[in-house]
Amino acid sequence: MGYKSDIEIAQDAKMKRINDIAASIGIPDRYIENYGRYKAKIDYRYYTDELADRPDAKLVLVTAINPTPAGEGKTTTTIGVADAMNRLGKKTMVALREPSLGPVFGVKGGAAGGGYAQVVPMEDINLHFTGDLHAIGAANNLIAAMLDNHIHQGNALDIDTNKVTWRRCVDMNDRQLRSIVDGLGSKADGVTRQDGFDITVASEIMAVFCLAKDITDLKERVARIIVAYSRTGKPVTAGDLNAQGAVAALLKDALKPNLVQTLEGTPAFIHGGPFANIAHGCNSVIATKMGMKLADYMVTEAGFGADLGAEKFVDIKCRMSGLRPNAVILVATIKALKYNGGVAKADLQEENLNALKKGIPNLLKHIENITKVYGLPAVVAINKFPTDTQRELDLVREKCRELGVHVALSDVWAGGGAGGRELAEEVIRLCEGESTMRFVYDTEASIQDKIEAIAGEVYGADGVDYTPKAIREIRNLESIGLGNLPVCMAKNQYSLTDDPKKLGRPEGFRITIRDIAASAGAGFLVALTGDIMKMPGLPKVPSAEKIDVDEDGVISGLF
Numbered sequence: 001m002g003y004k005s006d007i008e009i010a011q012d013a014k015m016k017r018i019n020d021i022a023a024s025i026g027i028p029d030r031y032i033e034n035y036g037r038y039k040a041k042i043d044y045r046y047y048t049d050e051l052a053d054r055p056d057a058k059l060v061l062v063t064a065i066n067p068t069p070a071g072e073g074k075t076t077t078t079i080g081v082a083d084a085m086n087r088l089g090k091k092t093m094v095a096l097r098e099p100s101l102g103p104v105f106g107v108k109g110g111a112a113g114g115g116y117a118q119v120v121p122m123e124d125i126n127l128h129f130t131g132d133l134h135a136i137g138a139a140n141n142l143i144a145a146m147l148d149n150h151i152h153q154g155n156a157l158d159i160d161t162n163k164v165t166w167r168r169c170v171d172m173n174d175r176q177l178r179s180i181v182d183g184l185g186s187k188a189d190g191v192t193r194q195d196g197f198d199i200t201v202a203s204e205i206m207a208v209f210c211l212a213k214d215i216t217d218l219k220e221r222v223a224r225i226i227v228a229y230s231r232t233g234k235p236v237t238a239g240d241l242n243a244q245g246a247v248a249a250l251l252k253d254a255l256k257p258n259l260v261q262t263l264e265g266t267p268a269f270i271h272g273g274p275f276a277n278i279a280h281g282c283n284s285v286i287a288t289k290m291g292m293k294l295a296d297y298m299v300t301e302a303g304f305g306a307d308l309g310a311e312k313f314v315d316i317k318c319r320m321s322g323l324r325p326n327a328v329i330l331v332a333t334i335k336a337l338k339y340n341g342g343v344a345k346a347d348l349q350e351e352n353l354n355a356l357k358k359g360i361p362n363l364l365k366h367i368e369n370i371t372k373v374y375g376l377p378a379v380v381a382i383n384k385f386p387t388d389t390q391r392e393l394d395l396v397r398e399k400c401r402e403l404g405v406h407v408a409l410s411d412v413w414a415g416g417g418a419g420g421r422e423l424a425e426e427v428i429r430l431c432e433g434e435s436t437m438r439f440v441y442d443t444e445a446s447i448q449d450k451i452e453a454i455a456g457e458v459y460g461a462d463g464v465d466y467t468p469k470a471i472r473e474i475r476n477l478e479s480i481g482l483g484n485l486p487v488c489m490a491k492n493q494y495s496l497t498d499d500p501k502k503l504g505r506p507e508g509f510r511i512t513i514r515d516i517a518a519s520a521g522a523g524f525l526v527a528l529t530g531d532i533m534k535m536p537g538l539p540k541v542p543s544a545e546k547i548d549v550d551e552d553g554v555i556s557g558l559f
Contacts, residue, residue: 006114007558010122013263021261025093025294033256035130038121041256042269044214044286051293057093058431059292061325062301063310063370065363066503067493069345070335073114073383073413074301077331077420080117080412081381081427082299083264084420090428093295094119094266097273097283097303098133098258099126100201102173102536105544109559115413117420119260119268123555133171133200133273135254139247140169140203146241147227148183151191157240158230161193165517166227167534171200175537198534202278205247207522210272210284211320215252219244225521235480238521257287264417267294276303277493278534280312280524285321292323297431304493306330306366311458314374315440316486316524324435327427328370328378331410332363334388334396340503349387356392360399361505365460365496367403373457375438377430381423384411443484447474447516450487451527455511459496463510470513470527477518477525486524490532498530 004012018040022032031046062078078094085092096119099111110126112119119125128134144166151159170177177197183190200206204225212218223239230236238244257271269291272284281303282288292298302309310328318324334356335348341359343352363380370378380400382393397407408426411419441453448464455461466474477483494500497509515528538544547557 005559006110006118007122007556009116009263010112010118010120011554013120015120016261016265018259018261021265021267022259025267027294038260039124039130040259041130041253042259042290044256044290047286047290047293048214051290054293057292057295057298058326059323059435060297060299060327060329060427060431061310061313062299062329062331063306063366064304064331065336065366066305066307066340066495068336068339070333070339070348072331072333072336074331075111076114076117076413077329077381077383077410077423078299078301079113079119079262079266079268080410080417080420081329081423082266083117083262083417084412084424085297085299085428086264086266087417087421088424088428090297091295092266092297092299093291094262094268095283095288095291095298095300096268096270097301098129098270100133100199100273100275101127101171102199102201104558105538105547106173106536106542107539109543114559116263116416117412118263119270120263121260123558125260125270126558129270130258132254132258132271135250136203136205136209137169137171137200139250140200140205142246142250143225143227143238143241143243144168146243148190150241157236158232159228159236160231161191163229164193164195164227165229166225167196167198169198169200169203173199173536173538175535178533178535196535199275199536201273201275202534204519204522206272206274207279207519207524209251209255210274210280210282211317211522212255213285215248215255218251218255219248221521221523222247223521226518255286257284257290276309276312278490278532280316280488280522281309282313282317285317285323288323289321306369307458307496308489308491308493310370310374311440311454312488314437316488318437319439319443319486320523324437325376326433326435327430328376329381329423329427330363330366330370330378331381331383333383333385334392335385337363337396342503351389351392353391353395356395359504360396362496362503363396364399364403365505367400367405369458371403371405373440375436377436378405379423379426379430380405380407381410382407383413384409443486447478447483447487447525451489451513454487454489459511460505460507461497461509461511465510465512467512467514470516473516477516482518482520482525485518488519488524488526489529490526491529492532500530
């Protein structure tokens, strides 16, 4: 008898009505806006009107080693451990990012968990959901349209068309749109200039959306977004275009967190979705904070490894919101560690202690980041596979024990919450104390000092090199008063370095910053490394080729 696929498990689920899920955590009907039977938005005013004075839940952050083709299962672990904690009698909620259509149709597939640790309705969550990403894309492109219209209508702000920094966006991996020329045609068709598209989740509107605390804060942040520079070098903002009101009108409903459920009925907020390699990689502050008033434990995740998403969770999201995690789960698999040790994907099922020894340093570096750099207690969650041998598991335990960190086996893919009991018990134990989190750098340090702190302490680099373009832009950002903002590093997710082919724990490397840009509305600077780009492309065989729908409307191929 074969295993059911993720989508088959999700489609077999007996979901509770979303109003019953909301009632289980005490949300009054007047704050619930239904999107069918199994999805709802919760009015963000519920937080300020009724929740602000309640005590906060313990906050658990889930992160991982550098991702590999073997997979780690971070979202699956996040969902499964929350189910396990509820089974242990601990009132627990989940907060996750919304999937982007880019990876759904590209390489990654869906982002709703897997096996018996999923959020449902899985197909809706992975596709259009409640329309938030479409609203964010429309808001981004409204600013672009107003900007080009301003230039066409006389350019009162004296915008230099060679220094327009605001790009259009689309929620799809479409390399054809990375670099384009638009405004072709007659004078009435606009001003001809070089332009391009980013993927929606890389838009600054997404970052603003996820960090805003309410509609007023959203408008203020949008107004600060730098969209271009004048011919004299003065920043031109979305506020100069009077765009903030219309943008907020497009986003007023999207700003309300989306409530769904896990397969076991654990309430889950899924809201916002910036990528962690090109943005800050965390769900919305509004969803996290609201959930922390409705439960005793909130389990959330940050994108990719502890070098990317977790660092940005600490240095950007926590710094801006006042959130402080009490414990961290670091997800890994034996297969992924062997891949980091040089084993080909086809051979990962075979026991290979030598390769595991070479790959474990990647895990150990991420442990050190969490415990020594961010100052937080951690547990390593090893996602269990039938091919894992006892000797391999013992080796991982031994190396982690040397750093004072416990290893818990997680079998939530196959067993749901029941398969996460050992992990849940360790998480509960780690959460007993107050948060000991610390930042990687002081924002008052120079831009270069902040970049070098991340590169040296988090990545393990020997130093940082800057292109002449990056140096010029750093000087410009400091001259216009933005030097005290946090830094969001845009780096590949596969390696601790800026070279995705250098696996494990490389030594003797340097990081190169090729450019740096202001996300003044979001409140951080984006430092670009390597060949990282804000518009991915589809792979040779995209996941979209496997997705279908039958005459009854039943979708297949999502995972």
